[in-house]
Amino acid sequence: MCDQTFMAATFGPCDSCGKTGPLMNIYIKNEPVNYCSFCVEVMAYRGLQKGETLETLRQESDTLKKKLEEERGKLNDVELHQVAEKIEVVGALSIKTRRVLKGHGNKVLCMDWCKDKRRLVSSSQDGKVIVWDGFTLNKENGVSLPCTWVMACAYAPSGCAVALGDGLDNKCSVIPLSLDKNENLATKKKSVAMHTNYVSGCTFTSSDMQILTSSGDGSCALWDVESGQLLQSFHGHTADVLSLDLSPSETGNTFVSGGCDKKSCVWDMRSGQNIQTFENHESDINCVKYYPSGDAFASASDDATCRLYDLRADREVAIYQKDSIIFGASSVDFSLSGRLLFAGYNDYSINVWDVLKVTRVSILFGHENRISRVCVSPDGTALCSASWDHTLRIWA
Amino acid sequence: MTINPLAKGSWHREQMLGFRKMEKVIVAMQDPDMGMKMRNQRLLITVIPHAMTGVFRLVWFLTEGLHLGAMLVRYGYIYPLKEPRSLVLQADESPYRFQTPYFWTSTRWPASELDYAIYLAKKNIRKQGELMEYEKERYNVLHKRINHTWDFVVMQAREQLRASKQRRKADRIVLECQEQAYWLVNRPPVRLLVLCYKTVLSCVIETCRRALGRNRVKSSICLEGFVKYSEQYQMHDPIMQGCLPSNPWISDDTAHWTMNAEIVPAPTRLRVERWSFSFMELLSDVMGRREFMTYLEKEFSEENLRFWEACEDIRHGESSKITEKVEEVYKNFLAPGAAHWVNIDSKTMDKTLEGIKHPHRFVMDDAQMHIYFLMKKDSYPRYIKSDLYKNMLAKAIVPQETKKRLNSHFPSPAQAVTQATKEDRRVKQAGQTGTNTAGGSHV
Numbered sequence: 001m002c003d004q005t006f007m008a009a010t011f012g013p014c015d016s017c018g019k020t021g022p023l024m025n026i027y028i029k030n031e032p033v034n035y036c037s038f039c040v041e042v043m044a045y046r047g048l049q050k051g052e053t054l055e056t057l058r059q060e061s062d063t064l065k066k067k068l069e070e071e072r073g074k075l076n077d078v079e080l081h082q083v084a085e086k087i088e089v090v091g092a093l094s095i096k097t098r099r100v101l102k103g104h105g106n107k108v109l110c111m112d113w114c115k116d117k118r119r120l121v122s123s124s125q126d127g128k129v130i131v132w133d134g135f136t137l138n139k140e141n142g143v144s145l146p147c148t149w150v151m152a153c154a155y156a157p158s159g160c161a162v163a164l165g166d167g168l169d170n171k172c173s174v175i176p177l178s179l180d181k182n183e184n185l186a187t188k189k190k191s192v193a194m195h196t197n198y199v200s201g202c203t204f205t206s207s208d209m210q211i212l213t214s215s216g217d218g219s220c221a222l223w224d225v226e227s228g229q230l231l232q233s234f235h236g237h238t239a240d241v242l243s244l245d246l247s248p249s250e251t252g253n254t255f256v257s258g259g260c261d262k263k264s265c266v267w268d269m270r271s272g273q274n275i276q277t278f279e280n281h282e283s284d285i286n287c288v289k290y291y292p293s294g295d296a297f298a299s300a301s302d303d304a305t306c307r308l309y310d311l312r313a314d315r316e317v318a319i320y321q322k323d324s325i326i327f328g329a330s331s332v333d334f335s336l337s338g339r340l341l342f343a344g345y346n347d348y349s350i351n352v353w354d355v356l357k358v359t360r361v362s363i364l365f366g367h368e369n370r371i372s373r374v375c376v377s378p379d380g381t382a383l384c385s386a387s388w389d390h391t392l393r394i395w396a
Numbered sequence: 397m398t399i400n401p402l403a404k405g406s407w408h409r410e411q412m413l414g415f416r417k418m419e420k421v422i423v424a425m426q427d428p429d430m431g432m433k434m435r436n437q438r439l440l441i442t443v444i445p446h447a448m449t450g451v452f453r454l455v456w457f458l459t460e461g462l463h464l465g466a467m468l469v470r471y472g473y474i475y476p477l478k479e480p481r482s483l484v485l486q487a488d489e490s491p492y493r494f495q496t497p498y499f500w501t502s503t504r505w506p507a508s509e510l511d512y513a514i515y516l517a518k519k520n521i522r523k524q525g526e527l528m529e530y531e532k533e534r535y536n537v538l539h540k541r542i543n544h545t546w547d548f549v550v551m552q553a554r555e556q557l558r559a560s561k562q563r564r565k566a567d568r569i570v571l572e573c574q575e576q577a578y579w580l581v582n583r584p585p586v587r588l589l590v591l592c593y594k595t596v597l598s599c600v601i602e603t604c605r606r607a608l609g610r611n612r613v614k615s616s617i618c619l620e621g622f623v624k625y626s627e628q629y630q631m632h633d634p635i636m637q638g639c640l641p642s643n644p645w646i647s648d649d650t651a652h653w654t655m656n657a658e659i660v661p662a663p664t665r666l667r668v669e670r671w672s673f674s675f676m677e678l679l680s681d682v683m684g685r686r687e688f689m690t691y692l693e694k695e696f697s698e699e700n701l702r703f704w705e706a707c708e709d710i711r712h713g714e715s716s717k718i719t720e721k722v723e724e725v726y727k728n729f730l731a732p733g734a735a736h737w738v739n740i741d742s743k744t745m746d747k748t749l750e751g752i753k754h755p756h757r758f759v760m761d762d763a764q765m766h767i768y769f770l771m772k773k774d775s776y777p778r779y780i781k782s783d784l785y786k787n788m789l790a791k792a793i794v795p796q797e798t799k800k801r802l803n804s805h806f807p808s809p810a811q812a813v814t815q816a817t818k819e820d821r822r823v824k825q826a827g828q829t830g831t832n833t834a835g836g837s838h839v
Contacts, residue, residue, distance in 0.1 A: 024510075026552055032559070041545075044548040044549075057594065057597040061597050064605065065600075065604055068607055068608055075612050075615060077614055077615050077616050078615050083623055084623060098645040098646060209713060226714055227715055229715075235599075236599060250676045251765075270761075277603060291622070293622075295621060295625075310615070310622075312612070312617075312618045313619075317618075317619065335636065336629060336632060336635070337632065339636060355626070356622060356623060379653075379656070380632070380634050381634040382634075394645060396634075396643050396645035
């Protein structure tokens with residue numbers, strides 16, 4: 001029924017290796033064949049390189065990875081919960097919903113706090129972006145971007161602008177905020193970043209002048225806001241990058257990213273180099289967040305676990321999991337002291353973990369759909385959670 | 397080409413859902429009974445089968461929305477036959493055609509660089525160098541990057557052209573349009589690294605080799621670090637210890653924020669204590685930095701902090717002002733005989749002066765680091781021990797705890813702070829674990 005002018009196989013068993021997958025139609029010795037992308041590449045290299053084949057490269061990479069794991073294990077002389085035995089248990093927490101922010105018409109995908117500790121910006125799937133005063137529940141600014149899925153939003157350090165990451169246009173734009181409520185902010189939108197696939201995360205660096213973005217095209221990039229110029233790009237992920245976080249450390253030159261290739265990578269912002277990589281998760285990594293001191297970071301994944309990675313020891317040091325938790329974790333954030341880890345899950349709850357003792361301290365119920373993001377306020381007084389149930393909640 | 401095209405995340409699945417919905421509409425539109433009327437369209441002298449014109453299309457779309465039509469063209473599910481071929485829906489009589497499933501975005505996702513190279517090579521051979529500007533750019537880049545497979549690329553291009561010559565002209569035009577529409581939608585950016593297996597594996601090998609050479613720290617030391625950090629900051633963590641006079645979100649009283657505003661006549665005790673935790677804490681607090689500057693002025697070394705601030709401004713400020721800011725910094729801090737000359741070691745100085753000739757955002761980084769660590773190792777510890785700081789700490793206020801509206805089993809923060817002043821940082825939790833039924837949470 002559909003235009004079948006040219007019959008072509010697009011999916012099925014590869015003529016060369018037999019694996020089922022997306023196929024490419026190519027010609028070998030004037031005959032059309034259907035190969036998978038790996039075999040096409042093997043074909044393309046055959047006879048053109050002596051000695052080095054894809055197979056030997058693969059073997060070398062596997063051997064090196066094993067060696068790296070061994071090296072990492074050598075300095076592992078104690079486990080985190082052992083070291084934490086001597087500290088006191090966290091007392092019972094009394095965290096309740098203190099505010100419910102209603103106003104979005106669709107799933108709330110992302111939120112970010114302003115440095116003034118009470119304002120926040122949130123974005124949703126219907127293209128609406130709202131700047132709230134969380135304390136008074138006042139909607140201070142609203143931008144409507146029809147036909148886009150605003151998957152990422154970030155507040156500028158100065159509090160004068162917000163950055164929005166687009167799921168359909170593949171751009172990240174910056175919008176200056178105005179005090180005039182009636183001003184149509186959509187007209188002042190300025191495109192800064194351009195990716196070839198959806199923008200999954202964006203954040204300002206320590207000033208309003210630069211933004212860091214992560215994208216479904218597998219790369220992260222650093223942009224100059226003024227000129228829209230690409231300052232640095234970061235390649236190394238082999239699938240969509242879903243999240244990134246800037247290091248709070250004094251040198252402030254690194255950031256961590258996590259993606260669908262189950263890897264989390266630490267990058268040097270100036271050189272674009274991949275400094276460290278961790279491959280412990282069993283499924284997509286949805287969120288990465290630094291420990292307040294900058295010496296570690298946590299990641300949340302679809303495999304229903306959150307993990308803590310120590311950057312100086314260069315290894316995973318804790319896994320936060322329970323048999324009763326079967327749904328993926330979508331977002332994590334640390335409390336101000338780093339003792340508590342808040343994790344939002346796809347089973348509509350937020351689990352509060354004791355980071356050092358590796359136990360669960362509390363569960364927060366209230367949302368009626370998946371949690372898309374949790375974020376602790378800059379002074380640590382409250383936690384904000386954004387959810388697919390169209391609301392945001394502030395807990396304290 | 398990505399390593400595992402099937403390892404896509406949930407967002408990709410969402411996107412695919414969007415594409416699949418569009419595909420459902422496309423299939424419905426081509427339904428022989430209920431769909432659009434298609435017929436042979438004359439394009440110059442060739443007759444193209446199964447095309448539709450503007451009028452029919454609009455009639456169909458009016459019931460579904462012009463916006464949907466625009467989206468279908470934009471994502472390549474419907475393509476125009478007439479020049480100029482773009483992804484915009486024209487509301488006129490120009491003929492359009494449905495894209496073949498082979499070229500649907502969802503089936504071919506992600507677009508492969510090798511494929512694109514073959515397409516451009518074909519176009520180049522066929523049209524003898526009549527590529528568009530952006531196509532020329534990508535052609536050159538690809539030629540450089542996957543040079544080792546260029547024979548294969550050209551061979552494939554020639555084969556495909558040979559095969560298409562054996563088709564009827566109408567089919568050839570259709571195939572051309574289909575391919576062009578597909579690549580208009582899916583053209584890869586110039587800067588994207590060629591993600592072929594060879595490149596990725598080589599990258600992994602390189603990263604592993606570098607990682608093997610890293611210095612690692614023993615676990616026991618690292619983990620102790622976390623314990624110490626959490627203990628040090630526990631008192632400052634409102635969610636764990638409450639805050640004085642009260643948590644604004646709980647009591648609806650903003651006194652806590654007012655007392656901890658950027659500039660206040662009398663800072664709180666907790667705030668001043670934090671300045672002694674690390675140099676970064678001191679510098680990131682506006683008042684702390686001011687106090688530190690006052691101290692440095694007494695020691696006649698305030699140019700260090702001023703230099704550091706000027707460098708921060710360069711690093712994080714507007715690109716257009718970088719050159720003039722670097723000039724200023726050189727004049728005030730680095731030039732021989734400068735008013736506020738900073739003491740940097742000769743090696744760093746030489747490197748910085750060299751870099752200033754071609755100023756960029758990070759040209760001051762090394763010098764800035766040097767001065768930062770100088771202050772951190774020398775001036776900062778002395779400041780913390782100084783009378784200036786001790787007086788600040790003594791003057792600092794401890795807000796009275798206000799009565800909370802709701803029942804809470806937090807240990808009283810006021811009590812905790814009093815204990816802390818006795819140099820004992822350990823606070824016994826007031827609430828016992830286990831039988832606490834406050835709030836809506838439970839273990």
